[in-house]
Each structure stands twice: as C-alpha cells, then as structure tokens.
Amino acid sequence: MDLRCKGKPAGGFTLLELLVAIAIVIVLAGITFQVTGSMKESANLTRATQKIKDLGQAFVDYTSDHAGRLPLENADVPNITADDEDWTVAASAEAENAWYNVLPERMGFPTVGELGADNTPYRFYDQAYPVYLDGAPYHAGEKKLKRPYFSVGMNSRLQRRGLDGYKDPGTLASIQQPVNTVIFLERGLPKDIQHSKAQRKFNGSPKANPRAFATRHNQKGVLLFVDGHTEVRKVTELIKASGEIIVPEDQQPGTSIIWTRDPDDDPNAAPEE
Template identity: 25%
Template sequence: MIQPTCLMSRPRKNSRAAFTLVELLTVIAIIGILATILIPVVGHVRQQGKLASSTSRLRNLGQAAILHTADHQGEWPRSTHAYDRKSPQWWLALSPYLWNEPITSASNPAFARYHEQMLRDPLDVVEQNDGTHANRFSYGFNVYLQLGEHDDYEGKPTRWNKNFNVPFPESTVIFATNKLETSDHFMAHYWVSRTDAEHDLDARNGEQAGIAYCDGHVEWVAPSETYDPSNGINHWNPSLAGKR
C-alpha cells in the first residue's frame, strides 16, 4: 500500500505588501507639493497676525494720547524735543493709559517689559548682530504738536500743542512708524521734499508706514502720502493737513 507523502507546511504570504519604490517616490512628491503650498500660507498668516498686532499697538498709542489730553487741559504728551521735568516724554507720560502702573523713569524695573509689550512694534525687525533693533523707538511723535516760540516753522506763531487747536484731527499725524535710530519724534517742520519723509518713516508693511492720526484712527500708507509738498500734501502741519 502506498503511504501518503508528508507535505511540509509552506509559509503564508504577508497580506500587507511593501511599498514599491514608485509608490514611495509618489508619497514624497505629494508631501513636497503640500509643503510648497502650506509654508507660504503659514508665513502669510503669521505676517497678518503681526500686522494686526502692530496696528493695534499704534492705535493704542494714539488713543492713549487723546486720553492724556483729556486729563491735561488738552495738552498733547511731549517728546524729547520739548519735555521737561514736569512733563515727561510721551513714552512715559502714556504709561498710565497703556500699562497696569505709571512708569516715570526708564530705570523702573518694569520699563523693559512695558517697552517690549507696548512700545515695540511687532513688525519692527531685528537688525543687529546681537539680536537687538537698530532704532530705540518703534514709533515717533509729530513735533508739530509741540512746537514752541523758539522753533521756526510754517504757520508760526500758530501752535497746535492742545488737541482743540488742531483743525483737521482726522488727517493730522500724531504717531508714525519710526526709522530713526535714537529719536522718539519726527522733526517734520524741517522737511522740504517727499524724500525726507521716505527717509525718516519706516515702511514696515510692504511700502507702507503705519500712521496714527489725531482723531485716533490708524492707516497704512506710503510715506509720500503723508508728505509730498510738490503735490500739496502735508499731513504733519496741522493747518495744512486738510488741504488737497
């Protein structure tokens, strides 16, 4: 009688097939395409977030200055161009309206945090090798609002150091994004051409600078849209700001 042969069991094939090289390359290509789409989108969203924060801080400055006038018989805060011991620079004078405590000196331990969170523009890029900014102040104050009897300017002796003396608050600059290294103000009464405004204002949003006006609203515009005497534009001199 013929005995049945003993059949050895064969290993079962793996039901999960491995990726082929073509499939792996396809997955890598898809990931690369998604990355090229998403990275610019993420960058744009991040930039828009900084722009919104920048606009908010600039608006807060303008509105704090308006609140300051309400508490000081209409007087605008002063920059280093016109401050005295009784009237500190605007970045100290506005601290009660921007911060949780008044800060009367840059030596105050809280000043660094106040400066970074309230006075430093998120769009003001780091430019130094040590990770600091080229300019001390992200924003500058319009000196026209504090000119005195010893200054020389168009419109003298008219003065606009009180808010109710500004005839066109909706089109008169109070703060703007600042490119100057150590100054907290703009000596706009010395400007003679549009290139002066383009030199001093920092266009941080593409080719646009951030501008806060005396009525509290904020716009992003080209520097020449605030000052171009060849075209009759001067939003710094309060008496000329309403002219077109």
C-alpha cells in the same frame, strides 16, 4: 514561457513615483510656509494697529486733562539726538511730559523713565508694553537695552522749535483738520528694511517724520490720525523719491494726509530730524 511581470515589485514604488511624491511634499510645505507667514504678518498688523490706537486714545485723554496741551514728542532738550535719548534722559525732568512717559502712565504701565530708573529696561521690550510692536526688528540681546528703541513715533511736524531751542507743545484745538492729521506712525528701527531710497533716520527715536516711516506689513505701515482712525499706507504715498514730504494738493485723489497743525504750513520747512 516566462509570464512573470517585469513592472514594479508588488507593494513597491518606482523611482519616478518617489520623486513625484517628494515634489508634492515640497510644494505643500512651501504653501504651508507661505500661509503661515501671511497669517503671522496679518496678526502683527492687527496687533500693531490696536497698540497704536490705544496710544491715540491715551493721547486724547491726556490733552483733556491738561487744558488741551499736547504731550511732547521727546525730551525738551535742544539738539538732542536719538542716541542721546537714553534711559537717563527719559527719567529726567526734561522728559517728564514726553509722550512716552505720560501715555503709558495713563494706560496703567510704568513710564519709560521709570523703567530706566528701576533698572528694568527689558520691560520696554515686553509684548504687553504699550510702545512695543510685534514684528518690529529690535536689536537682539543686550544691545537693545542700551536705550529705548521706539518702533512707533509721534509725528515730529506737530511741534516747532522756537528761537530759544525749545518747542511749544501746542494744543489739540490748534490741529485744524483732526480727521486728516497724523499723530503717530510706525517708525524705522536700524534693522528695518527700507523700501525707498528716500527713507532715512531709521534710528528708533521717539519722534518721526514721514521719511522715517517704517513699512513692515507687505511694504506698508500704520498711521494714526487725531480723530482715532488708522490707515495702512505705502511710503510712496507719503514722500517723493527726492525725500520731499507730499503735501495734500499733490496727493492721490481721495487721499488727504496732513502732518502739521495748520494744513497750510509746509511740513518740509521743519528742520531735519
């Protein structure tokens, strides 16, 4: 009688066992990838929040030293576009009081204008630079050096353009509800994903309205308020499907986000960015 075992060879594996083992490895790799991605996203959010908070502190310090006057949202040039605001403009007298020059200087860094004048634009995209945000999809290589592409922008509804084409910067004291009023927000870059058809102007300008709000963290983004606190919000909490900015009376219960110095001013009345 042949009593030899006809099962798997001693010390070997059946095909089924190998397939099961491979499947387990694939599942574990997928879980590891998801956890790693989640940890990286969380770290990017933490760093972005701190960077924006630091800008906010410099913003308030600047107003204290300038009789309450706010820094400008961009170069004081009528009808300037995002593409126009290059390194040369950033180094011009018209941009001397722009936030992207005065705030880095207060924080011990070269101004954006100085980076251009010194022919060191690559330093704008250094992880340590105050306006650089981890996780923002900047252009690669030489393309991003064409001009400064901002991943954070100053709220463009704080300053109104007069009939002469120039903007009055306004004062910190003129912001009537500092706890609810936004001063900085994550703003869209050309390569950012838009999570609403109402989002637009993802052009890396140094200023931004809610339609240019970038939602890089699980479809949410960071807002900084005048009093120094931050909130992480979805774009649907800021604008309607039509692109209209949601005013406080139309916001969800418990939410009060203001974009203008006077909360009674309509943020939708400002010209397009």
